Amino acid sequence: MQLQYFDRLFNLLSEHKKSLFAQIVKQRTNYIAWLTDNLYHEQNSSAIIRTADCFGYNKVFVLEDRYNYKVNKEIAMGAQKWVIHHPVHVEADRYGPAIQKIKDLGYRLIAASHHSEETTLENLDISSPLCIALGSERHGLHPDIIESADGFVHIPMMGFTESLNVSITAGILMYRLRKRLESEVKRWQLTPMEEKEIIFQWMLKTIPNASKMIKRWNEDESEHTKQ
Numbered sequence: 700m701q702l703q704y705f706d707r708l709f710n711l712l713s714e715h716k717k718s719l720f721a722q723i724v725k726q727r728t729n730y731i732a733w734l735t736d737n738l739y740h741e742q743n744s745s746a747i748i749r750t751a752d753c754f755g756y757n758k759v760f761v762l763e764d765r766y767n768y769k770v771n772k773e774i775a776m777g778a779q780k781w782v783i784h785h786p787v788h789v790e791a792d793r794y795g796p797a798i799q800k801i802k803d804l805g806y807r808l809i810a811a812s813h814h815s816e817e818t819t820l821e822n823l824d825i826s827s828p829l830c831i832a833l834g835s836e837r838h839g840l841h842p843d844i845i846e847s848a849d850g851f852v853h854i855p856m857m858g859f860t861e862s863l864n865v866s867i868t869a870g871i872l873m874y875r876l877r878k879r880l881e882s883e884v885k886r887w888q889l890t891p892m893e894e895k896e897i898i899f900q901w902m903l904k905t906i907p908n909a910s911k912m913i914k915r916w917n918e919d920e921s922e923h924t925k926q
Contacts (some may be wrong), residue, residue, distance in 0.1 A: 704913050705895060710904045720901055723755075723781075730887040731825070731876055732758040732806055733735035734832040736840055738865065743836060744763045745774035746866035752875045757889070757897065760801055760830065761785045762794070762841075778906045783897075785886050793845035802847075806830035810840055810848040811868060816855070820875040825851045825884060831872060 709717065733751060738744040744761070753761050759785055787797045802808060807829045832848065834840035854863065854871055863871070878886045889897065903909045 701913055701917070702895060702899055704916060705902075707916070708899070708906055708912075711906055712902065716905070720898050724795060724889065725753040725895055727757045727889050727897060728755055728880065728887045729757050729889060729893065730880060730884060731756060732760060732801075732804075732830040733830075733859075733873075734760045734801065734808070734844075735763065735835075736832060737766050737835040737838065738764045738833075739836050742774055743864070743866045745779075746839070747833070747869045748782050748784060749774065749776055749778040750866070750870045750873055752782045754877045756873060756877075757783055761786045763788050764798055781901065783900070793840050795847070798844065798847045801830055805902060807849040808832060808844070808847060809850045809852055810834075810845055811846075811872060812840055812845065812851050813853050813861075814845060815835070815851040816853055817848060818852050819855065820852065820872065820879075823876075824850070825876065825879060831876075833869055836865055861868050895911050899919075 713719070733747070733756060735744060736749060739745075740762075748759060751757075759782055765788055782860045787800065789797050798808065805828050807827060809823065809829050812832070829849075831852070832840055832844050835846075852872070854868060856862070862868075906912075
Protein backbone atom coordinates (compact mmCIF):
# COMPACT_ATOMS: atom_id res chain seq x y z
CA MET A 700 0.00 0.00 0.00
CA GLN A 701 1.54 3.31 -1.11
CA LEU A 702 0.54 5.48 1.82
CA GLN A 703 3.17 8.07 0.91
CA TYR A 704 0.57 9.39 -1.54
CA PHE A 705 -2.19 9.61 1.06
CA ASP A 706 -2.08 13.40 1.43
CA ARG A 707 -1.97 14.02 -2.31
CA LEU A 708 -5.07 11.93 -2.86
CA PHE A 709 -6.83 13.30 0.22
CA ASN A 710 -6.45 16.84 -1.11
CA LEU A 711 -8.35 15.80 -4.23
CA LEU A 712 -11.46 14.98 -2.21
CA SER A 713 -14.28 17.44 -1.76
CA GLU A 714 -14.66 18.92 1.73
CA HIS A 715 -17.85 16.93 2.14
CA LYS A 716 -16.11 13.66 1.26
CA LYS A 717 -13.19 14.44 3.59
CA SER A 718 -15.59 15.04 6.46
CA LEU A 719 -17.65 11.96 5.63
CA PHE A 720 -14.62 9.65 5.49
CA ALA A 721 -13.25 11.05 8.76
CA GLN A 722 -16.61 10.55 10.46
CA ILE A 723 -17.39 7.04 9.21
CA VAL A 724 -13.91 5.58 9.74
CA LYS A 725 -14.29 6.31 13.47
CA GLN A 726 -17.26 3.91 13.51
CA ARG A 727 -15.42 1.08 11.75
CA THR A 728 -14.19 -2.01 13.58
CA ASN A 729 -12.01 -5.04 12.91
CA TYR A 730 -12.75 -6.45 16.37
CA ILE A 731 -15.59 -8.58 15.02
CA ALA A 732 -15.23 -10.03 11.52
CA TRP A 733 -17.56 -12.23 9.49
CA LEU A 734 -17.11 -15.42 7.51
CA THR A 735 -19.52 -16.63 4.82
CA ASP A 736 -19.27 -20.25 3.77
CA ASN A 737 -20.08 -20.92 0.11
CA LEU A 738 -23.15 -18.72 -0.25
CA TYR A 739 -25.06 -19.75 -3.36
CA HIS A 740 -27.38 -16.76 -3.90
CA GLU A 741 -25.67 -13.48 -4.72
CA GLN A 742 -28.65 -11.70 -3.16
CA ASN A 743 -27.62 -13.06 0.24
CA SER A 744 -23.91 -12.35 -0.08
CA SER A 745 -24.70 -8.83 -1.29
CA ALA A 746 -27.15 -8.19 1.53
CA ILE A 747 -24.56 -9.34 4.10
CA ILE A 748 -21.94 -6.95 2.69
CA ARG A 749 -24.47 -4.12 2.75
CA THR A 750 -25.48 -4.89 6.35
CA ALA A 751 -21.84 -5.11 7.43
CA ASP A 752 -21.27 -1.62 6.04
CA CYS A 753 -24.38 -0.24 7.75
CA PHE A 754 -23.24 -1.51 11.16
CA GLY A 755 -19.59 -0.52 10.74
CA TYR A 756 -17.97 -3.91 10.31
CA ASN A 757 -14.83 -3.71 8.23
CA LYS A 758 -14.05 -7.32 7.28
CA VAL A 759 -15.99 -10.14 5.65
CA PHE A 760 -14.09 -13.31 4.78
CA VAL A 761 -15.62 -15.27 1.90
CA LEU A 762 -14.91 -18.99 1.65
CA GLU A 763 -15.18 -20.29 -1.91
CA ASP A 764 -15.38 -24.01 -2.62
CA ARG A 765 -18.50 -25.07 -4.50
CA TYR A 766 -19.64 -21.58 -5.52
CA ASN A 767 -17.84 -18.41 -6.56
CA TYR A 768 -18.53 -15.25 -4.62
CA LYS A 769 -20.62 -12.68 -6.51
CA VAL A 770 -22.02 -9.26 -5.63
CA ASN A 771 -25.35 -7.97 -6.92
CA LYS A 772 -24.67 -4.24 -7.20
CA GLU A 773 -28.35 -3.31 -6.98
CA ILE A 774 -28.67 -5.07 -3.63
CA ALA A 775 -25.25 -4.14 -2.23
CA MET A 776 -25.89 -0.47 -3.07
CA GLY A 777 -22.15 0.25 -3.34
CA ALA A 778 -21.29 -1.36 0.00
CA GLN A 779 -18.70 -3.56 -1.74
CA LYS A 780 -16.55 -0.41 -2.07
CA TRP A 781 -16.51 0.27 1.66
CA VAL A 782 -16.22 -3.18 3.25
CA ILE A 783 -13.10 -5.32 2.88
CA HIS A 784 -14.27 -8.69 1.59
CA HIS A 785 -11.51 -11.29 1.46
CA PRO A 786 -12.15 -14.20 -0.90
CA VAL A 787 -10.51 -17.32 0.57
CA HIS A 788 -10.36 -20.22 -1.88
CA VAL A 789 -10.71 -23.73 -0.48
CA GLU A 790 -8.65 -26.39 -2.23
CA ALA A 791 -10.16 -29.87 -2.67
CA ASP A 792 -12.66 -29.42 0.17
CA ARG A 793 -9.82 -28.86 2.65
CA TYR A 794 -11.05 -26.10 4.92
CA GLY A 795 -8.31 -26.39 7.55
CA PRO A 796 -5.72 -24.06 5.96
CA ALA A 797 -8.38 -21.43 5.17
CA ILE A 798 -9.72 -21.50 8.72
CA GLN A 799 -6.21 -21.31 10.16
CA LYS A 800 -5.48 -18.17 8.12
CA ILE A 801 -8.36 -16.43 9.87
CA LYS A 802 -7.36 -17.69 13.30
CA ASP A 803 -3.77 -16.56 12.69
CA LEU A 804 -5.12 -13.01 12.46
CA GLY A 805 -6.10 -13.27 16.11
CA TYR A 806 -9.77 -14.20 15.78
CA ARG A 807 -11.70 -16.81 17.72
CA LEU A 808 -13.98 -18.64 15.29
CA ILE A 809 -17.62 -18.63 16.40
CA ALA A 810 -20.08 -20.70 14.38
CA ALA A 811 -23.64 -19.40 14.05
CA SER A 812 -25.25 -22.77 14.60
CA HIS A 813 -27.74 -24.77 16.66
CA HIS A 814 -24.99 -27.18 17.73
CA SER A 815 -25.07 -25.50 21.11
CA GLU A 816 -28.16 -23.71 22.38
CA GLU A 817 -26.47 -22.49 25.55
CA THR A 818 -24.82 -19.46 23.93
CA THR A 819 -26.99 -16.67 22.56
CA LEU A 820 -26.28 -13.11 21.50
CA GLU A 821 -26.75 -12.04 25.08
CA ASN A 822 -24.10 -14.25 26.71
CA LEU A 823 -21.59 -14.78 23.89
CA ASP A 824 -18.09 -13.98 25.16
CA ILE A 825 -16.82 -10.89 23.30
CA SER A 826 -13.82 -10.21 25.54
CA SER A 827 -11.45 -10.92 22.62
CA PRO A 828 -11.72 -10.51 18.82
CA LEU A 829 -13.99 -13.00 17.06
CA CYS A 830 -15.08 -14.01 13.59
CA ILE A 831 -18.67 -15.19 13.16
CA ALA A 832 -19.14 -17.99 10.59
CA LEU A 833 -22.39 -18.05 8.59
CA GLY A 834 -23.40 -21.20 6.68
CA SER A 835 -24.58 -21.55 3.11
CA GLU A 836 -28.24 -21.66 2.16
CA ARG A 837 -27.96 -25.20 0.79
CA HIS A 838 -25.51 -26.98 3.07
CA GLY A 839 -25.19 -24.93 6.25
CA LEU A 840 -21.73 -24.71 7.78
CA HIS A 841 -19.08 -27.13 6.55
CA PRO A 842 -18.22 -29.86 9.11
CA ASP A 843 -14.62 -28.59 9.25
CA ILE A 844 -15.88 -25.20 10.43
CA ILE A 845 -18.05 -26.83 13.10
CA GLU A 846 -15.12 -28.95 14.25
CA SER A 847 -12.67 -26.03 14.27
CA ALA A 848 -15.02 -23.56 15.95
CA ASP A 849 -13.92 -22.07 19.27
CA GLY A 850 -17.55 -21.59 20.21
CA PHE A 851 -21.12 -21.32 18.95
CA VAL A 852 -23.91 -18.77 18.97
CA HIS A 853 -27.53 -19.31 18.08
CA ILE A 854 -30.71 -17.26 17.71
CA PRO A 855 -33.63 -18.98 19.48
CA MET A 856 -36.54 -19.90 17.20
CA MET A 857 -40.11 -19.54 18.43
CA GLY A 858 -42.10 -20.71 15.42
CA PHE A 859 -42.51 -23.81 13.26
CA THR A 860 -39.62 -22.89 10.96
CA GLU A 861 -36.28 -24.03 12.36
CA SER A 862 -33.98 -21.49 10.76
CA LEU A 863 -33.73 -17.98 9.32
CA ASN A 864 -32.47 -16.88 5.94
CA VAL A 865 -28.70 -16.41 6.23
CA SER A 866 -28.81 -12.70 5.46
CA ILE A 867 -31.50 -12.17 8.12
CA THR A 868 -29.38 -14.13 10.60
CA ALA A 869 -26.42 -11.90 9.75
CA GLY A 870 -28.50 -8.75 10.25
CA ILE A 871 -29.70 -9.79 13.71
CA LEU A 872 -26.22 -10.85 14.81
CA MET A 873 -24.56 -7.73 13.43
CA TYR A 874 -27.00 -5.34 15.06
CA ARG A 875 -26.97 -6.88 18.53
CA LEU A 876 -23.22 -7.50 18.62
CA ARG A 877 -22.58 -3.94 17.52
CA LYS A 878 -24.62 -2.65 20.47
CA ARG A 879 -22.73 -4.92 22.87
CA LEU A 880 -19.39 -3.98 21.34
CA GLU A 881 -19.91 -0.29 22.05
CA SER A 882 -21.06 -0.85 25.61
CA GLU A 883 -18.76 -3.68 26.72
CA VAL A 884 -15.46 -3.42 24.81
CA LYS A 885 -13.05 -0.52 25.30
CA ARG A 886 -10.79 -0.93 22.28
CA TRP A 887 -13.06 -1.91 19.42
CA GLN A 888 -12.15 0.92 17.06
CA LEU A 889 -9.42 0.97 14.42
CA THR A 890 -5.92 2.18 15.23
CA PRO A 891 -4.82 5.48 13.60
CA MET A 892 -2.77 3.53 11.05
CA GLU A 893 -5.70 1.24 10.25
CA GLU A 894 -7.92 4.27 9.77
CA LYS A 895 -5.41 5.75 7.34
CA GLU A 896 -5.15 2.50 5.39
CA ILE A 897 -8.93 2.21 5.12
CA ILE A 898 -9.39 5.79 3.95
CA PHE A 899 -6.62 5.21 1.41
CA GLN A 900 -8.54 2.22 0.03
CA TRP A 901 -11.73 4.27 -0.11
CA MET A 902 -9.93 6.99 -2.04
CA LEU A 903 -8.61 4.50 -4.57
CA LYS A 904 -12.21 3.40 -5.20
CA THR A 905 -13.78 6.87 -5.37
CA ILE A 906 -11.24 9.21 -6.99
CA PRO A 907 -11.29 8.82 -10.78
CA ASN A 908 -8.03 7.39 -12.13
CA ALA A 909 -6.46 7.31 -8.65
CA SER A 910 -4.40 4.20 -9.44
CA LYS A 911 -3.15 5.73 -12.70
CA MET A 912 -2.14 8.91 -10.88
CA ILE A 913 -0.17 6.91 -8.31
CA LYS A 914 1.56 5.00 -11.09
CA ARG A 915 2.50 8.27 -12.77
CA TRP A 916 3.75 9.78 -9.50
CA ASN A 917 5.88 6.68 -8.98
CA GLU A 918 7.34 6.98 -12.46
CA ASP A 919 8.04 10.70 -12.00
CA GLU A 920 9.84 10.03 -8.72
CA SER A 921 11.88 7.25 -10.31
CA GLU A 922 12.95 9.57 -13.13
CA HIS A 923 13.84 12.27 -10.65
CA THR A 924 15.94 9.82 -8.66
CA LYS A 925 17.89 8.80 -11.76
CA GLN A 926 18.80 12.39 -12.59
